[in-house]
Amino acid sequence: MNTQASGEAGAPAPPDAPWHPLCHGRELVDGGEAVPFDVRYRGQTCRAFAIRYRGQVHAYLNRCSHVAMEMDWMPNRFFDVTGHFLVCGAHGALFEPHTGRCVGGPGRGPLVAIAVREHDGVVFWQSQYDLQPVVF
Ligand code: FES
Numbered sequence: 001m002n003t004q005a006s007g008e009a010g011a012p013a014p015p016d017a018p019w020h021p022l023c024h025g026r027e028l029v030d031g032g033e034a035v036p037f038d039v040r041y042r043g044q045t046c047r048a049f050a051i052r053y054r055g056q057v058h059a060y061l062n063r064c065s066h067v068a069m070e071m072d073w074m075p076n077r078f079f080d081v082t083g084h085f086l087v088c089g090a091h092g093a094l095f096e097p098h099t100g101r102c103v104g105g106p107g108r109g110p111l112v113a114i115a116v117r118e119h120d121g122v123v124f125w126q127s128q129y130d131l132q133p134v135v136f
Helices: none
Strands: 002-004 019-024 035-041 044-053 056-061 102-104 116-119 122-126 131-133
Touching: 019 035, 035 056, 035 122, 044 122, 056 116
Parallel strands: none
Antiparallel strands: 002 116, 019 122, 035 044, 035 131, 044 056, 116 122
16 A cells, blocks of 8 residues: 655644545656645535556645635646646646646745555545545
């Protein structure tokens, strides 16, 4: 089982925080399209996305650290042409896919990371105190 979280996160999730199914692992192609999902972050419904980079799954809020805007430059497209950076479609901030750290452009810090794990071909994300599933 692989559990990981990167970039800026809220308080660390307690070890027993619930995990939520997100997608099948095969839906995430290395450097390819993201799988979107919705979360409640600090009381607001926000878009989030999961990507695969160098074999590992990572997930972040879909919210740029420059201006709180969604970042995909086409629906579910975050990787730049090199396939090694996430690029914000608004003004070009660049982020490391495996850490969420801003490495170029006008970003003002890392992306908000969401803990993910992949188990038996299914990707899960984990609640944190300020990050919860959307209840319909
Ligand atoms: S909103 Fe992302 S770079 Fe400006």
